Amino acid sequence: MRKFLGPDKYQQTEDDKRVQHELRALGKLPRHIAVIMDGNGRWAEERGLPRAAGHQAGIASLRDVTRSSRELGIGYLTVYAFSTENWKRPKREVSMLFRLLVKMLRDEMQEMLENGVRLKTIGQTSLLPKGVQEELSDAIERTSKNKGLTLTLALSYSGRWDLIRAMQTIALEVRSGKMSPEDISEEVIRRSLTTAEMPDPDLLVRTSGELRLSNFLLWELAYSEIHVTKTLWPDFRREHLYEAIREYQTRERRFGLTGAQLKKGEDVVSPEHQSYVDKLISRITR
Numbered sequence: 675m676r677k678f679l680g681p682d683k684y685q686q687t688e689d690d691k692r693v694q695h696e697l698r699a700l701g702k703l704p705r706h707i708a709v710i711m712d713g714n715g716r717w718a719e720e721r722g723l724p725r726a727a728g729h730q731a732g733i734a735s736l737r738d739v740t741r742s743s744r745e746l747g748i749g750y751l752t753v754y755a756f757s758t759e760n761w762k763r764p765k766r767e768v769s770m771l772f773r774l775l776v777k778m779l780r781d782e783m784q785e786m787l788e789n790g791v792r793l794k795t796i797g798q799t800s801l802l803p804k805g806v807q808e809e810l811s812d813a814i815e816r817t818s819k820n821k822g823l824t825l826t827l828a829l830s831y832s833g834r835w836d837l838i839r840a841m842q843t844i845a846l847e848v849r850s851g852k853m854s855p856e857d858i859s860e861e862v863i864r865r866s867l868t869t870a871e872m873p874d875p876d877l878l879v880r881t882s883g884e885l886r887l888s889n890f891l892l893w894e895l896a897y898s899e900i901h902v903t904k905t906l907w908p909d910f911r912r913e914h915l916y917e918a919i920r921e922y923q924t925r926e927r928r929f930g931l932t933g934a935q936l937k938k939g940e941d942v943v944s945p946e947h948q949s950y951v952d953k954l955i956s957r958i959t960r
């Protein structure tokens with residue numbers, strides 16, 4: 675596996691360009707990818723390191739996945755960085771996570787600006803320490819005009835929390851007479867969620883092999899394709915993302931078309947082309 679070279683030595687290789695080109699040519703790319711970044715603790719424990727080392731290493735994975743998503747032209751990347759349930763972790767781990775978050779925002783700002791990455795958050799960020807809230811607001815403001823990838827950090831977030839919030843908003847509108855209960859529709863609920871301005875994720879990636887949604891984007895993931903990999907988040911790199919997208923494209927091709935389209939062979943890519951791309955991906959994964 676290619677080693678991550680560090681923020682300064684990063685280069686998009688010719689193989690990267692080729693794979694990205696082929697992925698675009700092979701089928702539809704997901705517009706929105708959601709990621710449950712799991713396995714940081716296990717990664718650290720396997721190496722006899724403190725859990726903090728796993729979270730720290732996870733930042734490099736997030737950087738590489740953000741870069742490659744941007745290069746591919748993915749519109750939205752939403753990552754589960756800190757769940758409502760994560761507040762129950764030891765205080766030291768929680769405060770260390772926030773310190774890492776602040777460092778990450780500062781370290782990555784230049785690159786986000788250069789690459790058109792727009793930063794957003796979803797979740798109850800008012801519960802975060804004041805200093806962290808300020809750093810977040812500043813980063814969101816500074817990147818707000820960017821038109822490339824929208825990177826959304828889910829912080830102090832849970833799907834149920836957002837659904838409760840949405841229901842409360844809708845209930846207030848009903849009580850004030852602006853809407854009747856019969857008017858409540860999928861569209862009304864959708865636009866009351868904190869994710870209102872983004873399309874639903876087409877693809878959910880979960881690392882470290884767990885087969886759970888863990889209270890992430892419960893409404894939005896209703897029709898998403900799910901890719902679970904045993905790879906722990908700190909080991910996850912762009913090659914793994916390419917694999918996830920390949921799997922997504924295969925599933926789309928099988929299940930996304932109507933029977934009539936399948937008969938006509940529309941949008942069906944030749945097996946030779948598929949295996950060529952699979953070989954390319956495995957070559958850069960080595």
Ligand code: FPP
Pocket residue numbers: 711712713714715716717729730732733736754755756760771772774775778907
């Ligand atoms: C889950 O691994 C991961 C997290 C709780 C945090 C994810 C954070 C990052 C990747 C760093 C970037 C974001 C911030 C907020 C700095 P786990 O600890 O549950 O791993 P385990 O299941 O192996 O214990």
